[in-house]
Amino acid sequence: MVEIRVEGVKKRFGKTVALAGVSLHVKPGELFAILGPSGCGKTTLLRIIAGFEYPDEGRVYFDGRDVTDMRPDERGAVMVFQNWALWPHMTVYDNIAYGLRIRKVPEDEIRKRVKRVLQLLGIEGLEHRYPHQLSGGQQQRVALARALVVEPKVLLLDEPLSNLDAKLRLRLRGEIRKLQRRLGITAIYVTHDQEEALAVADRVAVMHAGRIEQIGTPEEVYKYPRTLFTAVFLGKTSVLRGKVLRSDGDYVLVSVGSHRIKAMNCGVKEGDVAAVIIKAEAASLEPHDGATPIEGDVTVSMYIGSYVETRIAVNGQGEIIVNLPPAMRLQPGRRATLYLDPNLVYAFPYEAEEIRELAEEA
Amino acid sequence: MRATLRGVLARLRIQLEPSILVLLAIPLFYYTLFFLAPLGSILIYGFGFDWNLILTPHYFNLAPIGAPYFVSTIHGVHILVLRGVDLGVVLNSLVIAAAVTLASTVLGVAVALLTGLYDFPGRRIFAVLAFLPLLIAPFVNMYVIRRLYGYGFELNTFSWLLSRLGIPFGIAFDKQAGVIFAQTLAFYPIVYVNVVAALGALDATLVEQALNLGSRGFKLLRTIILPLIMPGILAGAMLVYILSLEDVAAPIIFNFKNVMAYQIYYFFQSVAAGVGKPYEAAALSIILLLAVVAPLVVVRKYLSLRYYARLARGAPRPLQRIRLGRRGLLAAYLLVLPIAVAAAAPQIGVVVLAFAHRWTGPLPNGVTLNNYVQLFAMPGAFRGIINSVEYTLASLPLILIIGFATAYVIARLHLPGMTALDALATLPLAIPGLVVAFGYFVFLHNLFRATLLDPLVYPGVALVIAYAARKSPFTVRSVYTGVISTPPELEEAAKCLGSKRSRVIRTIVIPLVWKSMLAGLLLSAIYVLSEVSVSITIGALGGDITSPNHAGPITFVILRLIQAGGVVGGTQPQAVAAAMATILMALEAIVLATISKGLLRRGQALVSF
Ligand SMILES: Nc1ncnc2c1ncn2[C@@H]1O[C@H](COP(=O)(O)OP(=O)(O)O)[C@@H](O)[C@H]1O
Numbered sequence: 001m002v003e004i005r006v007e008g009v010k011k012r013f014g015k016t017v018a019l020a021g022v023s024l025h026v027k028p029g030e031l032f033a034i035l036g037p038s039g040c041g042k043t044t045l046l047r048i049i050a051g052f053e054y055p056d057e058g059r060v061y062f063d064g065r066d067v068t069d070m071r072p073d074e075r076g077a078v079m080v081f082q083n084w085a086l087w088p089h090m091t092v093y094d095n096i097a098y099g100l101r102i103r104k105v106p107e108d109e110i111r112k113r114v115k116r117v118l119q120l121l122g123i124e125g126l127e128h129r130y131p132h133q134l135s136g137g138q139q140q141r142v143a144l145a146r147a148l149v150v151e152p153k154v155l156l157l158d159e160p161l162s163n164l165d166a167k168l169r170l171r172l173r174g175e176i177r178k179l180q181r182r183l184g185i186t187a188i189y190v191t192h193d194q195e196e197a198l199a200v201a202d203r204v205a206v207m208h209a210g211r212i213e214q215i216g217t218p219e220e221v222y223k224y225p226r227t228l229f230t231a232v233f234l235g236k237t238s239v240l241r242g243k244v245l246r247s248d249g250d251y252v253l254v255s256v257g258s259h260r261i262k263a264m265n266c267g268v269k270e271g272d273v274a275a276v277i278i279k280a281e282a283a284s285l286e287p288h289d290g291a292t293p294i295e296g297d298v299t300v301s302m303y304i305g306s307y308v309e310t311r312i313a314v315n316g317q318g319e320i321i322v323n324l325p326p327a328m329r330l331q332p333g334r335r336a337t338l339y340l341d342p343n344l345v346y347a348f349p350y351e352a353e354e355i356r357e358l359a360e361e362a
Numbered sequence: 363m364r365a366t367l368r369g370v371l372a373r374l375r376i377q378l379e380p381s382i383l384v385l386l387a388i389p390l391f392y393y394t395l396f397f398l399a400p401l402g403s404i405l406i407y408g409f410g411f412d413w414n415l416i417l418t419p420h421y422f423n424l425a426p427i428g429a430p431y432f433v434s435t436i437h438g439v440h441i442l443v444l445r446g447v448d449l450g451v452v453l454n455s456l457v458i459a460a461a462v463t464l465a466s467t468v469l470g471v472a473v474a475l476l477t478g479l480y481d482f483p484g485r486r487i488f489a490v491l492a493f494l495p496l497l498i499a500p501f502v503n504m505y506v507i508r509r510l511y512g513y514g515f516e517l518n519t520f521s522w523l524l525s526r527l528g529i530p531f532g533i534a535f536d537k538q539a540g541v542i543f544a545q546t547l548a549f550y551p552i553v554y555v556n557v558v559a560a561l562g563a564l565d566a567t568l569v570e571q572a573l574n575l576g577s578r579g580f581k582l583l584r585t586i587i588l589p590l591i592m593p594g595i596l597a598g599a600m601l602v603y604i605l606s607l608e609d610v611a612a613p614i615i616f617n618f619k620n621v622m623a624y625q626i627y628y629f630f631q632s633v634a635a636g637v638g639k640p641y642e643a644a645a646l647s648i649i650l651l652l653a654v655v656a657p658l659v660v661v662r663k664y665l666s667l668r669y670y671a672r673l674a675r676g677a678p679r680p681l682q683r684i685r686l687g688r689r690g691l692l693a694a695y696l697l698v699l700p701i702a703v704a705a706a707a708p709q710i711g712v713v714v715l716a717f718a719h720r721w722t723g724p725l726p727n728g729v730t731l732n733n734y735v736q737l738f739a740m741p742g743a744f745r746g747i748i749n750s751v752e753y754t755l756a757s758l759p760l761i762l763i764i765g766f767a768t769a770y771v772i773a774r775l776h777l778p779g780m781t782a783l784d785a786l787a788t789l790p791l792a793i794p795g796l797v798v799a800f801g802y803f804v805f806l807h808n809l810f811r812a813t814l815l816d817p818l819v820y821p822g823v824a825l826v827i828a829y830a831a832r833k834s835p836f837t838v839r840s841v842y843t844g845v846i847s848t849p850p851e852l853e854e855a856a857k858c859l860g861s862k863r864s865r866v867i868r869t870i871v872i873p874l875v876w877k878s879m880l881a882g883l884l885l886s887a888i889y890v891l892s893e894v895s896v897s898i899t900i901g902a903l904g905g906d907i908t909s910p911n912h913a914g915p916i917t918f919v920i921l922r923l924i925q926a927g928g929v930v931g932g933t934q935p936q937a938v939a940a941a942m943a944t945i946l947m948a949l950e951a952i953v954l955a956t957i958s959k960g961l962l963r964r965g966q967a968l969v970s971f
Pocket residue numbers: 013014016017018036037038039040041042043044045
């Protein structure tokens with residue numbers, strides 16, 4: 001199993017800075033997700049790891065060996081492309097067999113291995129079809145099969161599921177996860193879908209504007225964001241502006257209008273102007289230990305199925321979005337009191353510029 | 363930028379796999395040895411010329427004598443004969459080229475806008491008529507133009523028709539005016555197709571936006587549409603300018619020899635006899651080169667592969683045609699249609715002549731298939747056909763290799779200097795053919811004297827490599843468009859599975875772009891078959907058509923038949939030439955139709971001139 005290290009990689013295209021200095025370390029056999037909004041440089045990073053682009057600065061190592069100056073065909077990192085890149089002039093069988101033929105595997109061995117990987121992915125019987133005769137889900141599986149059949153040391157997946165419908169995405173991501181584990185492949189999985197990243201990955205790198213904001217397990221990056229971006233980007237969040245009244249170790253008390261909200265301290269001190277970030281599931285209608293009450297008018301209440309997305313205007317301080325249990329649906333126009341779990345509320349130093357950008361991206 | 367030396371070297375190593383080096387070496391080697399070096403040899407010969415002579419009236423004559431026009435009476439009909447004054451060899455060429463370019467541009471743009479922007483009854487007929495002159499019938503079309511509109515002992519067809527309608531006046535074009543008139547009819551469709559292609563690549567959204575802002579009619583045309591299609595106009599105008607400068611057909615047919623192209627051609631007429639003046643030919647070639655280089659620098663971008671590929675793709679949402687109002691319709695029928703008919707008439711006339719006993723007066727006489735029989739019966743004619751087939755078949759493998767290598771490298775290699783290679787690969791389109799022919803002669807005759815490469819020993823080899831150099835750009839453009847329209851991920855997917863570039867090319871690229879390769883090859887093939895400049899110069903060095911073993915290709919035979927007097931095998935030699943030309947035209951029509959229907963998208967075949 002291969003360990004991947006990326007050190008200080010920078011890349012620009014003309015005036016666009018695609019990567020502003022990226023370092024990361026993927027452990028052997030790990031499924032490592034790179035999560036970030038579109039245009040943040042994920043594909044560029046993956047292409048540099050695969051060897052399709054050459055970094056302006058920085059190095060890439062596989063198992064401690066510098067592969068930066070090696071061609072893609074010398075690296076052994078196999079990529080699954082966002083558009084799958086199946087060869088339209090070849091049958092499914094020939095698409096999948098391609099890598100094995102390069103490795104000069106005997107034809108009958110190829111037959112066996114293609115068959116096995118088709119079974120593994122549940123697409124037996126499609127061998128003689130051409131890509132255009134397949135559904136999106138089938139094409140995706142063929143792309144995956146083509147990569148897996150050569151048992152790559154490194155698998156690079158660039159938004160492999162983004163062209164599929166929601167149901168299929170859900171199923172396939174589970175399968176990718178299972179296969180990667182079973183085959184012991186070191187994989188980097190790029191996605192802009194946070195749910196996908198959090199669900200499949202051993203660890204997640206959150207990327208923003210060509211930089212890595214934070215690396216950690218899904219739970220770490222979700223519950224313990226270290227940057228304003230990570231806090232706002234992950235989950236459904238609202239941002240309020242307030243002033244830090246008191247700091248007490250891990251928590252701070254922030255005054256937002258007439259409210260006093262308890263939040264995790266993410267680098268603020270008394271007197272600072274703070275961005276208070278509230279995850280949607282922080283709110284409940286029942287008072288509980290340590291929770292902060294907050295009052296407002298219900299403006300929107302949308303039934304989503306397992307919860308009701310509710311928007312509440314907090315006395316001239318802006319709106320917050322919270323998820324509430326369907327049983328307690330609040331009608332718009334009502335006044336309501338919510339109780340916020342301070343462990344899902346974060347106080348960061350207020351950066352007007354970045355918050356505006358984030359609001360635009362959202 | 364901030365690239366370190368190590369980074370540069372690594373990047374080079376990564377990109378320059380052995381197979382890529384081979385592909386890169388092919389165009390560099392070929393274009394250097396068989397294009398730049400011949401042109402360079404001309405410069406060396408240029409030193410032999412006494413440049414003080416260039417300002418003498420033979421080359422530049424600013425005080426010409428003679429009347430530019432006169433009135434002549436033929437069979438009681440008063441004919442206004444337009445002729446022009448002799449300004450000297452150099453100035454004549456430039457003035458004629460400028461006039462032809464201007465007239466062709468006005469005409470081509472008008473017809474293109476009419477058929478491209480408007481819908482009206484008969485639009486398709488217009489479009490076909492305007493397209494017809496692109497089916498090249500070398501020399502014969504000029505011969506027919508002279509019969510239709512020229513000056514001689516008999517009335518031309520046009521004046522005869524007028525007299526039949528009771529109009530006792532006519533018009534005839536002679537000498538310089540004949541050259542200008544004939545070249546305009548023959549070349550304006552090049553502007554037309556380029557503008558049509560540019561209109562096809564015009565995004566409807568832009569025009570609609572202007573319409574929403576209240577832009578209408580001429581204002582819309584002037585402020586929005588014209589600027590957007592200007593590249594197409596410039597590209598077309600540039601090609602016409604070059605074609606006019608290099609054309610010898612019209613000067614030969616209209617008997618006006620004081621132009622540069624004819625003088626270079628004349629060098630080849632006399633060289634075999636040992637009386638050619640190579641230094642003068644070199645000087646004129648250099649002037650011709652200079653004459654195209656300056657405007658070329660300005661419009662180069664629009665002759666580049668990149669621009670061509672963009673045109674070939676067409677617009678995401680093309681323009682909807684507007685129905686023409688009544689006044690517009692009247693203008694179209696009264697002004698533009700007659701011109702389109704007049705310009706298409708020679709092409710139709712070539713076909714008529716091919717089936718006629720003879721055509722010496724206003725109208726052709728009789729119907730016969732004998733002209734086609736003569737193609738096989740006359741040993742010299744048949745030899746020409748065989749030669750052309752051989753030369754074409756021999757040049758196609760070269761064209762395929764050069765075309766693919768050049769196109770692939772330019773499309774996929776990300777190294778500085780690719781723009782220069784793009785320029786080099788499209789340059790053969792822009793260099794007057796006679797200059798190439800002369801360059802080949804001095805280069806091969808001096809460097810490879812008395813070998814098979816020496817055109818005086820055997821012109822065939824020189825012809826084949828010159829054809830490949832001159833006509834490979836059609837294949838380069840076609841393959842380039844094919845390569846850049848396949849997603850690079852298809853190649854990358856193979857690479858990351860461990861495939862070397864050579865295998866990627868063999869198993870992924872070629873199977874995906876073979877249609878573009880075939881289309882390009884077919885185009886190159888028909889343009890090789892109808893190539894004129896090198897064929898009638900280098901090709902003339904292998905004996906005359908009276909010899910059954912001459913080495914000249916079809917176009918050379920056509921020229922000799924056109925120049926022949928009297929009657930051969932019971933028919934007029936010009937009619938036999940016409941029969942030969944119709945075969946070329948048919949091949950051209952078939953290839954263009956096949957390509958635009960099956961192999962490529964529509965726009966691509968159109969701009970490919
Ligand atoms: N080949 C390229 N040429 C120019 N700009 C590019 C190229 N590839 C990526 N970019 C730019 O770099 C930035 C990052 O792109 P990308 O890595 O594709 O982001 P992501 O995959 O996260 O959406 C974007 O601004 C994009 O427009």
